[in-house]
Amino acid sequence: xxxxxxxxxxxxxxxxxxxxxxxxxxxxxxxxxxxxxxxxxxxxxxxxxxxxxxxxxxxxxxxxxxxxxxxxxxxxxxxxxxxxxxxxxxxxxxxxxxxxxxxxxxxxxxxxxxxxxxxxxxxxxxxxxxxxxxxxxxx
Numbered sequence: 001x002x003x004x005x006x007x008x009x010x011x012x013x014x015x016x017x018x019x020x021x022x023x024x025x026x027x028x029x030x031x032x033x034x035x036x037x038x039x040x041x042x043x044x045x046x047x048x049x050x051x052x053x054x055x056x057x058x059x060x061x062x063x064x065x066x067x068x069x070x071x072x073x074x075x076x077x078x079x080x081x082x083x084x085x086x087x088x089x090x091x092x093x094x095x096x097x098x099x100x101x102x103x104x105x106x107x108x109x110x111x112x113x114x115x116x117x118x119x120x121x122x123x124x125x126x127x128x129x130x131x132x133x134x135x136x137x138x139x
Contacts, residue, residue, distance in 0.1 A: 002123075003051035003060035005031035006107070007041035007070065010063030013107035013115055017061060020116050026123070029057060045073025045082075045104075052101050053079035060102040061119060071104035081139065086110060088121035095125035097132045 002021060006014040011033060021028050031047040033039045041064045048060040048070075060082075064070035067084040074082035082102035083094035086109065094100035103122040105115055127133075 001057045002026060002028040003031055003048045003057035003062075003102075004028045005033075005044040005048040005060070005070075006063035007033060007044055007065075008036050008038050009041075009065035010070070010105070010107040011036050013063050013105065013110070013112060016112045017063070017105075017115065017119055020119060028061075041069045042073040045070035046077060048102060049074035049077030049080040049082065053077045058101075059123065061105065061122075062102055063105045063107050065106060065108040067104040067106035067109075071102070074102045074104065081136070085118050085122065087114075088117045091118045091122035092125045095122060096128045097135075099127040099132070099136045 032044055045062050048062040051057040052060045062070040062074050071082040071084040074080050080102055081100045082104050083100035084104040085091040
């Protein structure tokens with residue numbers, strides 16, 4: 001199960017990502033928001049983070065205008081390792097080396113097709129473990 005959440009700026013991209021997840025047969029739980037009406041991003045970043053940290057969801061995707069604010073909010077939740085990624089390679093490395101469990105995206109800086117590629121890379125890449133596990137344990 002994937003936790004999916006956004007603020008108003010991320011709402012249109014969240015809809016595109018939800019379609020992608022559904023097309024791949026991936027289950028997700030929507031933590032809002034559900035319109036383009038202005039809301040506070042920390043509420044939704046923390047909701048995604050809590051869903052992942054509690055074990056209700058294996059991974060999360062959080063979206064705001066740049067991905068910065070919502071990643072900071074998600075990272076306030078103990079056990080969350082949110083990575084704000086702007087390329088598929090960043091998403092791949094966030095999983096391989098950092099065992100990131102929340103992907104943050106910026107809807108105002110990432111085209112939907114690129115965002116889908118980033119999501120795919122994040123969801124498909126396993127954590128390498130090994131020396132990286134020791135480093136992640138230091139976080």
